[in-house]
Amino acid sequence: MTLGDFSSLVQLGVGLHAGTALVEAITELTESPLSRRLSRLHKIAEAKVKSNRANAQDLFDHANDLLGELEVKKVQFFNEYKIVVEVNAAVAIALALLLSAISFLYSEEINFAIGVLIVLFSLAPASASLLFLWSRWKSNTAQLRASIDALHKKLIGGT
Structure with missing residues (x-):
């Protein structure tokens, strides 16, 4: 087996790591479902306030509090994302240097x-960073998601 056998894989690794470093859609994919759900619940709570339902103001205030908490979680997640971007950018640069070396030592x-x-270095860091971001978002928002579920039950369940 020669170094040249791995040139395409290393090229893929460069693109994969550069892509994960440059694409902010990762943050949108993790945040948007929870954000959309909470926005809908906030609108329902607002409609209940306008129709003078009992406890509607408390539910509306709770929805506002949850929106604020979600914004804090988004900022925390973006700060973690920036660290992952730096790591993936460094790996992409290292892989590009490896690719240059492969071209001379084909x-x-x-x-x-x-x-x-070479295979692990080309594929593992980007995959691990995406799994890390996903798991951090899930663990950091577990309590928030439970609170949103409780708000949903109160708003839709009528209690």
């Missing part, structure tokens, strides 16, 4: 362990 023989390391 026919160099390498052993199996080096090949496995």
Whole structure:
């Protein structure tokens, strides 16, 4: 096996890490479902306030509090995302340098362990960072999601 056998994989790794470093859609994909749901509940609470329903003002205030809490969680998530961007950008640069070295040493023989390391270095960091971001969002918003569920039951359930 030669280094040249891994050039396409390393190119893929450069693109994958550069993409995860540059695409802010990751934050939108994690935040938007919860944000949309809470916005709908806020509108329902507002409509109940306008129709002078009992406890409607308390539910509306609670929805406002949850909207504020969600904004704080978004800022915290974006700060974590910035760290992941820096790591993925560094990995993309390192992979680009490795790709440059491969172009000069294309026919160099390498052993199996080096090949496995190249594969792992090309694919694992971006995948791990996406899983990390997803799990951090889920764990950081668990209590908020439970509060939104409770608000939903109070608003829709009529209690």
